[in-house]
Amino acid sequence: MNLDFSQIVPYIPFMLEGVWVTLQFVIIAIIFGFILGSLIALVKISRFTLLKWLADFYTSIFRGTPLILQLLLIYYAVPQLTGYDISPFLSAILTFGLNSSAYVSEIIRAGIQAVDKGQREAAEALGIPYRPMMIKIILPQAMKNILPALMNEFITLTKESALVSVISYLDLMRRAQVVSSDIYRSFEPLLFVGLLYYAMVMVLTLIGKYVERRMRASD
Amino acid sequence: MINVEKLHKSFGETEVLHDINTSIERGEVVTIIGPSGSGKSTFLRCLNLLEQPTSGQVLVNDEDITNPNINILNIRQQIGMVFQHFHLFPHMNVLENLTYAPMTVKGESKVEAKQKAEQLLAKVGLSEKLEAFPNSLSGGQKQRVAIARALAMEPDLMLFDEPTSALDPEMVKEVLDVIKDLAHSGMTMAVVTHEMGFAKEVADRIIFMDEGKIVEESEPKSFFEKPDSERAQSFLDKVL
Ligand SMILES: Nc1ncnc2c1ncn2[C@@H]1O[C@H](COP(=O)(O)OP(=O)(O)O)[C@@H](O)[C@H]1O
Ligand SMILES: [Mg+2]
Numbered sequence: 456m457n458l459d460f461s462q463i464v465p466y467i468p469f470m471l472e473g474v475w476v477t478l479q480f481v482i483i484a485i486i487f488g489f490i491l492g493s494l495i496a497l498v499k500i501s502r503f504t505l506l507k508w509l510a511d512f513y514t515s516i517f518r519g520t521p522l523i524l525q526l527l528l529i530y531y532a533v534p535q536l537t538g539y540d541i542s543p544f545l546s547a548i549l550t551f552g553l554n555s556s557a558y559v560s561e562i563i564r565a566g567i568q569a570v571d572k573g574q575r576e577a578a579e580a581l582g583i584p585y586r587p588m589m590i591k592i593i594l595p596q597a598m599k600n601i602l603p604a605l606m607n608e609f610i611t612l613t614k615e616s617a618l619v620s621v622i623s624y625l626d627l628m629r630r631a632q633v634v635s636s637d638i639y640r641s642f643e644p645l646l647f648v649g650l651l652y653y654a655m656v657m658v659l660t661l662i663g664k665y666v667e668r669r670m671r672a673s674d
Numbered sequence: 675m676i677n678v679e680k681l682h683k684s685f686g687e688t689e690v691l692h693d694i695n696t697s698i699e700r701g702e703v704v705t706i707i708g709p710s711g712s713g714k715s716t717f718l719r720c721l722n723l724l725e726q727p728t729s730g731q732v733l734v735n736d737e738d739i740t741n742p743n744i745n746i747l748n749i750r751q752q753i754g755m756v757f758q759h760f761h762l763f764p765h766m767n768v769l770e771n772l773t774y775a776p777m778t779v780k781g782e783s784k785v786e787a788k789q790k791a792e793q794l795l796a797k798v799g800l801s802e803k804l805e806a807f808p809n810s811l812s813g814g815q816k817q818r819v820a821i822a823r824a825l826a827m828e829p830d831l832m833l834f835d836e837p838t839s840a841l842d843p844e845m846v847k848e849v850l851d852v853i854k855d856l857a858h859s860g861m862t863m864a865v866v867t868h869e870m871g872f873a874k875e876v877a878d879r880i881i882f883m884d885e886g887k888i889v890e891e892s893e894p895k896s897f898f899e900k901p902d903s904e905r906a907q908s909f910l911d912k913v914l
Contacts, residue, residue: 571761573757573759573761574761576757576761577755577757577761577762577763578763578775580724580750580754580755581751581754581775581779581823581824581827582747582750582751582827583747583774583778583779584747584778587778591778592763592774595765596764
């Protein structure tokens with residue numbers, strides 16, 4: 456058994472800082488993805504055929520290609536095509552935000568369509584206009600389907616965020632690799648950041664459970 | 675109050691309503707009966723544009739609602755609808771179910787809407803359920819709330835689509851009683867039902883539909899004693 460955790464001790468603050476660096480872009484990407492995804496979902500349930508087609512196409516592109524490819528494309532293609540030297544941070548936010556918006560839009564669309572269509576008919580029969588019907592009658596019921604799936608999406612995004620290490624963004628994952636090459640040991644730093652990822656996901660899971668319980672209580 | 679002329683309705687290639695012509699006078703109670711799949715629901719839903727007629731005219735208070743420039747929401751405010759499966763808003767309590775549309779659509783004040791809701795609940799015998807949520811109510815209670823919710827919009831016409839078909843037998847009467855009261859109060863209504871006793875007792879006129887057509891329109895008495903058409907006769911033989 457050749458394990459020596461004492462060697463990573465000096466690097467612990469460096470790695471812990473990675474938690475914050477990762478969270479920074481993950482949180483921004485989640486918010487960006489959520490806002491954009493909600494807008495795309497609105498398009499998907501609308502009556503504008505061309506826009507709907509575009510929204511579906513957009514979704515299928517982001518769901519149909521590897522995330523790492525999307526990340527590298529944005530990181531390398533943007534400077535090459537526009538001359539703008541995009542930072543790893545911005546590339547990460549853009550890639551994860553755009554990618555997440557595709558999934559979020561599907562989650563919201565499916566959640567809305569899962570609401571009993573009698574609800575919509577009852578609202579229409581009462582003469583309630585589209586917007587208040589959506590906001591006050593359909594969405595509150597769709598939330599029950601949407602929230603758990605959204606929480607899953609956020610957890611996935613948090614874990615997949617480790618991919619940004621390939622564009623040299625000094626996130627949690629990348630820091631484990633830096634430490635490895637410093638101390639010529641991989642297992643200990645990887646195990647350490649693994650625990651940190653696990654802790655982040657557990658916190659998200661607990662938040663999700665709490666929200667779900669609150670929703671059920673209000674039923 | 676309602677005038678239907680040459681109404682056709684198709685879903686895709688299949689025509690499910692063929693050349694419907696009829697009218698409903700103010701204060702009249704019409705029941706629509708006929709076998710399952712004969713187009714009763716579709717006909718009712720064409721009257722408040724939950725389904726868009728494929729061709730023909732539907733006049734509501736002399737306004738042609740098939741005209742694309744019509745304000746659909748305006749028309750729907752004048753027509754209440756009660757569904758087989760109630761469709762109460764599950765995240766709102768009974769009071770909110772009754773006040774949301776009047777406040778949102780007609781701009782009634784909260785006080786005004788609440789007062790009316792209380793009166794209506796008293797009328798359907800559910801005053802004590804003001805704060806209850808739909809999932810705590812029995813089927814019969816849900817349907818009575820649904821009737822009150824439609825009445826809260828003060829419609830000119832009420833449409834009922836098999837209002838008792840989803841109920842346990844012991845709850846049918848409490849709902850039919852509410853509908854009867856409403857009929858006696860002079861409300862104009864069209865009721866799709868399989869309750870022949872109710873139809874006989876309450877209706878001013880029976881519309882018998884089969885295979886997307888109105889086969890027969892008669893007074894209840896003569897209809898139930900001896901219908902004009904053979905198809906109505908064989909339908910009655912089956913259900914009575
Ligand atoms: N939304 C729809 N799409 C396609 N077909 C429909 C739809 N709604 C009703 N139908 C068809 O129209 C016919 C009449 O249905 P309906 O009006 O519900 O009959 P009823 O209420 O008398 O049982 C049926 O054959 C039914 O399958
Ligand atoms: Mg029906």
